[in-house]
Amino acid sequence: MSEKTLRSSRLILSVTGLSMLFLVLSSFFLFHSVINPFMPSSVFKFIVVGDDNVYIKPEENGESVERLVIPIAPSIKDTHETKDDIVEAFGDTDLNERAPTVCDKNKALLRVYMYDMPPEFHFGLLEWKAGSNRIWPDVSNPSQVPRYPGGLNLQHSIEYWLTLDLLSSNIKEIVRPCSVIRVEKPSEADFIFVPFFASLSYNRHSKVHGKEKVSLNRKLQNKLVEYLMRRPEWRKSGGTDHVIVAHHPNSMLYARRKLGSARFVLADFGRYVAKTANPEKDIIAPYKHVVKPISNNSSAPFEGRPTLIYFQGAIYRKDGGAIRQELYYLLKDESDVHFTFGSAQRSGVRQASQGMGSSKFCLNIAGDTPSSNRLFDAIVSHCVPVIISDDIELPYEDVLDYSRFSVFVWASDAIKPGFLLNLLRGIPRDEWTMMWMRLKEVAHHFEYQYPSQPSDAVDMIWQALARKKYTSNVNRTERGYRMP
Ligand SMILES: *[C@@H]1O[C@H](CO)[C@@H](O)[C@H](O)[C@H]1NC(C)=O
Ligand SMILES: *[C@@H]1O[C@H](CO)[C@@H](O)[C@H](O)[C@H]1NC(C)=O
Ligand SMILES: *[C@@H]1O[C@H](CO)[C@@H](O)[C@H](O)[C@H]1NC(C)=O
Numbered sequence: 198m199s200e201k202t203l204r205s206s207r208l209i210l211s212v213t214g215l216s217m218l219f220l221v222l223s224s225f226f227l228f229h230s231v232i233n234p235f236m237p238s239s240v241f242k243f244i245v246v247g248d249d250n251v252y253i254k255p256e257e258n259g260e261s262v263e264r265l266v267i268p269i270a271p272s273i274k275d276t277h278e279t280k281d282d283i284v285e286a287f288g289d290t291d292l293n294e295r296a297p298t299v300c301d302k303n304k305a306l307l308r309v310y311m312y313d314m315p316p317e318f319h320f321g322l323l324e325w326k327a328g329s330n331r332i333w334p335d336v337s338n339p340s341q342v343p344r345y346p347g348g349l350n351l352q353h354s355i356e357y358w359l360t361l362d363l364l365s366s367n368i369k370e371i372v373r374p375c376s377v378i379r380v381e382k383p384s385e386a387d388f389i390f391v392p393f394f395a396s397l398s399y400n401r402h403s404k405v406h407g408k409e410k411v412s413l414n415r416k417l418q419n420k421l422v423e424y425l426m427r428r429p430e431w432r433k434s435g436g437t438d439h440v441i442v443a444h445h446p447n448s449m450l451y452a453r454r455k456l457g458s459a460r461f462v463l464a465d466f467g468r469y470v471a472k473t474a475n476p477e478k479d480i481i482a483p484y485k486h487v488v489k490p491i492s493n494n495s496s497a498p499f500e501g502r503p504t505l506i507y508f509q510g511a512i513y514r515k516d517g518g519a520i521r522q523e524l525y526y527l528l529k530d531e532s533d534v535h536f537t538f539g540s541a542q543r544s545g546v547r548q549a550s551q552g553m554g555s556s557k558f559c560l561n562i563a564g565d566t567p568s569s570n571r572l573f574d575a576i577v578s579h580c581v582p583v584i585i586s587d588d589i590e591l592p593y594e595d596v597l598d599y600s601r602f603s604v605f606v607w608a609s610d611a612i613k614p615g616f617l618l619n620l621l622r623g624i625p626r627d628e629w630t631m632m633w634m635r636l637k638e639v640a641h642h643f644e645y646q647y648p649s650q651p652s653d654a655v656d657m658i659w660q661a662l663a664r665k666k667y668t669s670n671v672n673r674t675e676r677g678y679r680m681p
Contacts, residue, residue, distance in 0.1 A: 299367055300375030302385070306663040307377040309440075310386035311363050314424065318417060319360060319392045322401065336364045337371065339647055345397070352484045352570045353396035355462060355658070356442040358645040360392045362655050365648055373648040376659040383430045387666055389439045391459070393421055396445035418452035425456065437478075440662065444482060446566050460665065462658065465568040465590050477669040480661050481590045483643045483654055484570035488550035490577035490644070493637050497555060499626045505533040506621060507556035507580060509549055510571065511564065512538045520585065521562050523612045531618065536560075553578035557629060558621050561586060563608065573643050576602075579636045581629060583621065585611045591673070593657050595664065597642065598674040602635040605676045616681050 302308055316327040320334050325343040327334075336342050345357045363379045365371040380386050395418075402413035411419075425431045431439060439459035443449040446468045449456070457473035462480045469475075506528065512521055521538075528534045535552055553559050559575035563586035572589075575582045582603040591599055599605075604621070611617050641650070642657050649655040 299369050300378050302378045302380055305375050305378040307388065307659055307666070308380045308386050309363060309377050309388050309390050310380055310383045310430075311360075311390040311392055312424075312428070314392055318421065319356075319394050322394050322397050323357075333364055336361055336647075337368050339371070342647060346401070349487065350397065350400050352487055353400070353445040353448070353464070354485050354645065355444045355482045355654075356392075356394045356396060358485075358647060358649070358655050359390070359442060359462070359658065360394075361647045362649045362659075363390060363392075371648045374651045374656045376656050376663065387438070388460070388662065389430050391421070391425070391439055391441045393417070393441065395441070395443045395448035399445050399448040399450075415451050418449060422452050422455050442482075444484075460662070465566055465588070467566040467568070467588065476590065476671040478665070480658060480665065481592045481594075482658050483592045484568070484573050485645045485654075486573040486577045486643065487546050487570055488553065488574040488578060490640060491554050491579055496579045496633075496637065498633065499557065499629055502555050502557045502580075503533070504535050504552065504556035505531070506536070506558050506560060506583070506617075507534075507552050508536045508560040508562065509545065509552060510538070510562075510569075520608050520612060521564065524560070524562060524585075524617070527612065527614060527617070534618075549574060550578065553580040556580050558583050558604070561589075562611075563588070576636060576643055577640050579633055579640070581632045581636065583617075592654075593642070593661050594673040595661075595671065596674075597639065600675060600677040602632045602639060604632075605678045607678055607680075610679075610681055613681060620679055 313332045315321070316325065316332060320343050321327065323343045323345060325334055334343050342361060345351060345354045362373065363377065365373060366375075366378045383389060398414045398417050402417070405412050425436065425439070436456060436458035437460075439456075440462065441449070441456060441459045442462040443453065444462065444464050446464055449461075453461075453469070453473055460478050460480065461474050462482050463469070463474060464484060465481065466474050466476070466479075508521075508524075510521070512525070525536055525538065528536050535556065553575055557580070559571070559578070559580040559582055561569065561572045561575065561582050561584045567586045567588040568590065572582050572584065584599075584603055584605050585608055587608050591597075604624070606617065606620070641653055644650075644653045645655060646653060
């Protein structure tokens with residue numbers, strides 16, 4: 198071959214290569230949310246009242262923690278870019294271009310109509326007193342919006358943050374991303390938002406008082422069903438374009454089947470039959486973490502985290518939860534493992550904060566539901582989550598690759614003697630550090646705040662809903678379960 202033909206064939210080769218790259222890239226963007234049919238693993242389970250999402254003070258204090266020497270293994274997972282980098286990068290560019298004024302409803306990803314339902318369904322539950330003829334509080338001054346009750350209620354406060362964000366989307370003073378905008382006419386909307394604070398209603402008003410026959414929580418759900426069934430918007434779509442937030446696994450218990458055609462925003466599908474809630478139509482939202490997030494600067498690196506494995510929580514003997522007990526017996530005698538059960542205490546949160554911030558790996562073991570706030574507490578503590586919950590659903594998993602900052606283990610493997618310890622002790626410093634750095638980058642996706650910020654939890658939930666507008670498919674990124 199002459200040099201000339203060689204050069205031209207090289208040219209043809211690179212042109213072909215480039216066009217193939219473009220082809221692949223463009224089909225990727227076109228189809229990035231087209232997925233395998235996903236099998237909902239949700240089966241109906243009996244409702245256990247009570248909540249695992251409390252931190253529990255260990256019964257004994259002052260267990261010794263020792264510094265570890267971890268053998269360096271030969272291979273280090275390579276760190277190629279994954280599609281969440283691309284999606285994030287694009288998301289951010291978009292958001293940065295948006296000016297700090299009321300967003301343009303033609304440019305927003307989503308147009309949402311919100312029912313002006315009476316305050317008893319929403320801010321009235323926060324003891325906000327609506328003046329005459331008022332339905333919504335004034336949210337133009339963030340320091341004066343009604344507060345959601347603190348403590349453990351907050352972990353399910355998603356209803357509150359989403360509602361506030363919609364209310365503020367027409368207020369000039371509030372600078373926020375422009376993923377969603379509230380529109381005045383249902384006919385302009387992609388979705389119709391139902392502003393019922395279902396989790397708060399469950400947490401605060403489930404008791405039957407005095408001579409009442411039913412709780413306020415149940416009464417409100419009945420009223421909600423009546424309200425929606427009368428609405429022309431619901432009748433028109435059969436509810437399929439309605440969005441209902443029911444983050445506490447026990448919320449909307451009485452109304453969920455009747456309203457099952459709507460899209461739910463949930464913590465997981467553990468207590469739903471697949472017909473009522475499933476990954477094709479519904480959105481998984483993170484819990485609001487209860488521990489204080491660690492700042493980048495004060496986040497301890499590998500050497501600064503003397504505890505190898507951290508877990509603090511309740512013991513469960515039913516459903517998926519029996520595994521906690523088995524793991525406890527496997528791990529309890531290791532000096533670099535903190536694994537405690539005990540009675541619920543408020544000080545548990547502070548302790549968990551400290552414990553997670555000084556541990557390399559934090560266990561997320563299925564309890565009475567597949568999900569818990571513990572995962573999100575681990576993420577904001579930059580403690581690499583070890584997810585042992587076969588049925589767990591993860592927020593925005595179609596665009597966020599959790600395997601880059603978490604370790605997935607099947608429950609049946611986790612309880613094999615020695616497996617978990619060997620696996621985690623065998624993860625080299627460099628591999629752990631890559632995951633830790635990734636945790637720092639993704640932690641803000643799990644932050645609920647008002648006003649909402651680009652790519653925070655509120656914004657990510659709206660973006661997830663926007664993706665549902667075009668497809669009901671559920672491609673999730675590869676979890677890469679670690680096997681014995
Ligand atoms: C979605 O999943 C299917 C099946 O695994 C795969 O063929 C397809 O390429 C995935 N789509 C994207 C955009 O990742
Ligand atoms: C974090 O550290 C950097 C450099 O050391 C410093 O410039 C920055 O102000 C610190 N940020 C906080 C929040 O402490
Ligand atoms: C923390 O650091 C990561 C990169 O390591 C960065 O992406 C993230 O924005 C930082 N977070 C804050 C709050 O500065």
